[in-house]
Amino acid sequence: MPENQTAVHAALQNVPRLMGIKPGDYTTQRLGGLTNLVYRVDTGNELLIVRIPGEGTETYIDRAVELHNATVAADAGISAPILWADGKTGVMISRCIDNIETMTPALFSSRNGAAARAGTAFGKLHRCGQDFQFRFELFAMIDDYLDILSGKDIALPEGYHDIVRAADPIKHALAVAPAPLAPCHCDPLCENFLDDGDRMWIIDWEYSGMNDPMWDLGDLSVEAGFTPDQDTAMMTAYFGRPPTDCETGRMVVYKAMCDLLWTLWGLIQHADGNTAEDFNAYAVTRFNRCRALMEHADFAGHIASIAKTA
Numbered sequence: 001m002p003e004n005q006t007a008v009h010a011a012l013q014n015v016p017r018l019m020g021i022k023p024g025d026y027t028t029q030r031l032g033g034l035t036n037l038v039y040r041v042d043t044g045n046e047l048l049i050v051r052i053p054g055e056g057t058e059t060y061i062d063r064a065v066e067l068h069n070a071t072v073a074a075d076a077g078i079s080a081p082i083l084w085a086d087g088k089t090g091v092m093i094s095r096c097i098d099n100i101e102t103m104t105p106a107l108f109s110s111r112n113g114a115a116a117r118a119g120t121a122f123g124k125l126h127r128c129g130q131d132f133q134f135r136f137e138l139f140a141m142i143d144d145y146l147d148i149l150s151g152k153d154i155a156l157p158e159g160y161h162d163i164v165r166a167a168d169p170i171k172h173a174l175a176v177a178p179a180p181l182a183p184c185h186c187d188p189l190c191e192n193f194l195d196d197g198d199r200m201w202i203i204d205w206e207y208s209g210m211n212d213p214m215w216d217l218g219d220l221s222v223e224a225g226f227t228p229d230q231d232t233a234m235m236t237a238y239f240g241r242p243p244t245d246c247e248t249g250r251m252v253v254y255k256a257m258c259d260l261l262w263t264l265w266g267l268i269q270h271a272d273g274n275t276a277e278d279f280n281a282y283a284v285t286r287f288n289r290c291r292a293l294m295e296h297a298d299f300a301g302h303i304a305s306i307a308k309t310a
Helices: 003-012 063-075 105-110 114-126 138-150 160-166 168-176 213-224 228-239 245-271 279-294 299-306
Strands: 027-030 037-042 047-052 082-085 092-095 182-184 193-195 200-202 209-211
Touching (some): 003 047, 063 082, 063 182, 105 213, 114 193, 114 213, 114 228, 138 245, 160 245, 160 279, 168 245, 182 213, 213 245, 228 245, 245 299
Antiparallel strands (some): 027 037, 037 047, 047 092, 082 092, 193 200
């Protein structure tokens, strides 16, 4: 049995009704995933998702925190029910949600109402009334990632530190006018959204924590390449009304900041030899997009709007 299949088989033994199951009793299909190995398992009676953590992820992901947050999200009806998980290793088995499309930027554009359904899902998460473990601290995470990279043979994009310094007014504005924290996904890749046409589910809680809710909306807008109309649809569904200038300003500012942060994450993947995609190109693209947005004529106005009352 191949090594990864051995890990999947070992994980299945932890579900009481599957103890003793043999490899010939189920089939597996490898699904997407940038840092982890994810498999769809069909036992003939049920469909499961088995997640095997990627090598090296233990250096920057707390699996016990992830399990707590994923459980809260599942209990709130936002994520797939968890059948078993190891809070130390991060191996996780969850129920496979039926009749869904795994989202991509193209599907967010082509599936009618998808941006609004994502906004509704975020609203349900952020207002679920429960707390996540871990506080998602943007600027502290930038420092932590820079520290990790300092021990690796990797170069930052030219001008990265200049852009970090240029983000000081953003750091100040967010500190002066902090938003109430909410349980947030914090890593809303399109592929972490599952859509059945009526409802959007969210999966993968590795980076989740208490955060400014507008981070989630701004980050998804970047990941999905939303148009202004899609941004409006997402935010209107989220608030149940058109967003204020202050709310829009926070969302746009976080578009830039998510690219600033994930630039470093991509470089860590590149340095660790992750071949899921070209992470050096990923990091450069992120950085250039961040710099372009921060240099746009309207960006200073978005920063200024943060201090205004909604």
